[in-house]
Amino acid sequence: MQKWGLFAPGPDLLHNAPFLAKLKKAFPEYVERAQNAQVYARQIAKDIILPKSLILDEICAMDPAYVDWELWKELNRKKTSICMIPEALGGLGWGFLDMFVAIEEFVAADVSTTAFFMFNLFGPVCAFVEFKPEICLSMMRDLVSAQRRDEPLFFAWALTEPACGTDNLNEDACRTQKPTFQVTRVEGGYRLNGIKHFISNGSLAHSMLVIAPANAANPLESLACFFVPAKSQGFSVGRVEKKMGHRAKQTAELIFKDVFVPDENVWEKPGRGWRHTMEVLAVSTGAVGMLGLGLARGSLERCIRHCQATTIKGRPLIEENWVQIAIADMMAKIMTVRAKLLDFAIGADALLVTRILDKPLVKAALNILPEKLLLGQSLEALAKSPGVSELVSNFKHAQVPDEVVAYFKAQGACVKVAGSDLAMEVSSRVLDIVGLEGAGHAFGMEKIFRDAKATQIYEGANQVGRLALFAHELGDAAS
Ligand SMILES: Cc1cc2nc3c(=O)[nH]c(=O)nc-3n(C[C@H](O)[C@H](O)[C@H](O)COP(=O)(O)OP(=O)(O)OC[C@H]3O[C@@H](n4cnc5c(N)ncnc54)[C@H](O)[C@@H]3O)c2cc1C
Numbered sequence: 001m002q003k004w005g006l007f008a009p010g011p012d013l014l015h016n017a018p019f020l021a022k023l024k025k026a027f028p029e030y031v032e033r034a035q036n037a038q039v040y041a042r043q044i045a046k047d048i049i050l051p052k053s054l055i056l057d058e059i060c061a062m063d064p065a066y067v068d069w070e071l072w073k074e075l076n077r078k079k080t081s082i083c084m085i086p087e088a089l090g091g092l093g094w095g096f097l098d099m100f101v102a103i104e105e106f107v108a109a110d111v112s113t114t115a116f117f118m119f120n121l122f123g124p125v126c127a128f129v130e131f132k133p134e135i136c137l138s139m140m141r142d143l144v145s146a147q148r149r150d151e152p153l154f155f156a157w158a159l160t161e162p163a164c165g166t167d168n169l170n171e172d173a174c175r176t177q178k179p180t181f182q183v184t185r186v187e188g189g190y191r192l193n194g195i196k197h198f199i200s201n202g203s204l205a206h207s208m209l210v211i212a213p214a215n216a217a218n219p220l221e222s223l224a225c226f227f228v229p230a231k232s233q234g235f236s237v238g239r240v241e242k243k244m245g246h247r248a249k250q251t252a253e254l255i256f257k258d259v260f261v262p263d264e265n266v267w268e269k270p271g272r273g274w275r276h277t278m279e280v281l282a283v284s285t286g287a288v289g290m291l292g293l294g295l296a297r298g299s300l301e302r303c304i305r306h307c308q309a310t311t312i313k314g315r316p317l318i319e320e321n322w323v324q325i326a327i328a329d330m331m332a333k334i335m336t337v338r339a340k341l342l343d344f345a346i347g348a349d350a351l352l353v354t355r356i357l358d359k360p361l362v363k364a365a366l367n368i369l370p371e372k373l374l375l376g377q378s379l380e381a382l383a384k385s386p387g388v389s390e391l392v393s394n395f396k397h398a399q400v401p402d403e404v405v406a407y408f409k410a411q412g413a414c415v416k417v418a419g420s421d422l423a424m425e426v427s428s429r430v431l432d433i434v435g436l437e438g439a440g441h442a443f444g445m446e447k448i449f450r451d452a453k454a455t456q457i458y459e460g461a462n463q464v465g466r467l468a469l470f471a472h473e474l475g476d477a478a479s
Helices: 019-024 028-060 068-075 096-109 109-129 133-149 169-177 273-309 319-349 360-368 376-382 388-399 402-439 445-457 462-478
Strands: 155-158 182-186 191-198 207-213 225-229 235-239 251-262 265-267
Touching: 019 028, 019 319, 028 068, 028 445, 068 109, 096 169, 096 191, 096 273, 096 319, 096 402, 109 207, 109 265, 109 388, 109 445, 133 376, 133 388, 191 225, 191 402, 191 445, 207 273, 225 273, 251 376, 251 462, 265 273, 273 319, 273 402, 273 445, 273 462, 319 360, 319 402, 376 388, 402 445, 402 462
Parallel strands: 155 207
Antiparallel strands: 182 191, 191 251, 207 225, 225 265, 235 251
């Protein structure tokens, strides 16, 4: 009997990550929440995501703009897109550890569906990184009330443009990039002109955060973040891409023609966007590493089942020594990379923004104050009053200083490279084992091979991730 994986007889978090047993002694609530997240996510993965994975891959190959709204509703009722919002406000109250543990389960079933709903977390993540109370409160209120009304509320994060994308992962590359997206200062705000492309859920988004430099000759020092509702005049959706993998998650071209962004929707003014972007990327690259791990595990699980069910010359394939060695080899790599990914997630909970949500005072306030007050307009109005917003945001920046963000960006690059490269390695190797017959669409391994490639590319290509890691850890060695 397989002790781990989607069809294991019981939860296996402590089996897979024994160091958590020690942590549990010191922080029982913290580890129990992650154990519960695994159970919750595994059930969703098995019952809701897995049964539709292959059929959606086929439908979306023909129609890249297709959305299975029934599936979306089932996932919405499980609160997947508000999982990071505190429980007292209606969410699941997950931190990074819970989220990473859950991502592995979801992705082992299907990465495209996971990316479809989890990439909406860019909304709360960007708001928490910003930590201006009026932004956080309105983001949480809108997401929670949409979830309760069973209505979609999509958010996109638009950084990549035709002339540059990856460059934003590395300081030197960002400094020398040649952006074509134009940002012009006008009275009362800014005008945006140009194209952002390959934007996840961009075609479905109700609002987005656009990251772009205000001065193309000096991108690093002039990077800014603009909150843009999709109903803004001049905004439209272009092509929805036909993709090799990740088909059930739409990726679209976004067109901006003289889109006006009022000053109140400028989340970060020109010159302050780099730090925001790095903090978001630190988390999102880490999460992509976990997508990679989930893909590797999902691929190996399918391979094991196939080898158990297939006989060659009268013997089950799983009984061949060469197969056992190959499987053990892949398991060893998965176990090793998982340990680093969970280390990243626990470190992020300890040092990045979720540490503030876990502070006893914040927790007590969330538990004592009624939800109506917390998510109501009056608290939001107070949060907007001069000084309050700045004060709270500055407090957060002091709690999460620049050095910590730079450190986590390097750590994020490390786990993204390790997880996504492993996804590619394992998904390719299992196809060698199962051969042509096992590579048929119906077994899912071929799909995972196609899905894996994108994780090496998005959130910054792995080559630039490597350069970012080198620059942080050994930058001086090259000068
Ligand atoms: C499925 C999918 C979803 C996506 N979702 C989003 C999203 O939601 N939001 C968003 O903003 N973007 C998104 N993207 C875009 C993605 O982040 C970019 O494709 C990625 O960062 C790579 O950038 P690029 O395509 O511009 O490649 P390029 O930057 O053109 O890179 C091409 C090649 O050149 C190399 N290279 C580039 N610059 C350097 C350098 N300075 N030094 C060394 N080598 C370099 C790269 O490593 C790569 O090999 C998505 C992409 C995909 C495929």
